[in-house]
Amino acid sequence: MSDHRLNSIEMSRFVADGFLSFPALVPEALNHAALAEMRSDALSDLGYRGERFRDRYQDLAMGRVFRHPPVAGIIESLVGSDSIFDLHALHVLPPRCGASNWHQDAVIDPKAHFDLQLLYFPHDTPRETGGTMLLPGSHFRQINVFEVGRYQNFVGQVQTVCPAGTILALHHGIWHCSQANHTDGQRLMFKIRLAATEPQVRLFDTRDLDDPEVADILAREPFWAGTDSRLEIIHRARLWRLLSGNPDFDLGYYLGRLENNPQRELPRVARNWQAHVPNQ
């Protein structure tokens, strides 16, 4: 088991926001080697879906990026140590190109657990190069790809501005878009998608599972969601139940209230609901 697993606080941020950012996680020399591969045809083998991720990129610098212990720890925490490779995508933004529309990747996907997408930025990505923009907390929304292209800007949208070697870990459902590249150079980014082969239960470091900050993070309502904000809290509580293995976890007693069925049994009250009541 890796010593670089995410802790419960980091996992709660992933569940709440749908992403985590790890600036400059990959060493400089490895960034140079991976960047050279991205500019060659070394990554032209697209693999196949169902292939074990551990078998991918065996003799490549890109493999060393994903086997770099802090990166491997992120993967292990989110999809376990034997994940399935789904796809990779080399993103090349040409000089002076525009932004993309907001979108979710793949297609509308209502599964309760999640696939992991890792974004690797091998070189510095200042604002003018147009790094990926994300909408924190949008990952539970059931929309189909570019259906959200009608929106241009959100209060709370987050622009990726990062140093070389940065890794972003994304829930498969997060709304995102690339930004305009205003420079005369290319901007490169490498994305992989992974799926778990084991239940995504307590794969992370749970020694701080009872830290009250976990529930505080999960209960922060996303402003852009408006009157649906509480529904997002319900989605987070359900996913946290799955990831923590605690079927009684609740936020604001929203689930407990819904699940109370006096015809069948006494209500099951989560131990922490009183301490974490969102604004109501």
Add this chain to the structure above:
Amino acid sequence: MPSLQRLLILYSYSPDLASPVCAWSVFDADSTIASQVGVDSVPPYPSVVAAMRAGWRVIQYPLATMAVPGHEHDTGVLKHEVVLEKFEDHPHV
């Protein structure tokens, strides 16, 4: 100089048009694909009512919808989409 339509689409926090704007889009004769995507993090007006005071005309108010049985907690597109228009002289047409 022709007078052309501009569209301002505001997504308010609630159906109350005085509630804060959460998201927005602008389309006009100069729009290209995604020309306005991600360019600003502060809405052009704090509320729909504020945009109305600035001369924007509401041409669509969001319909009230019932939750679909069995999917009461599903979330998807933003609910409170208000479409406004303004006609302005356009020098490029």
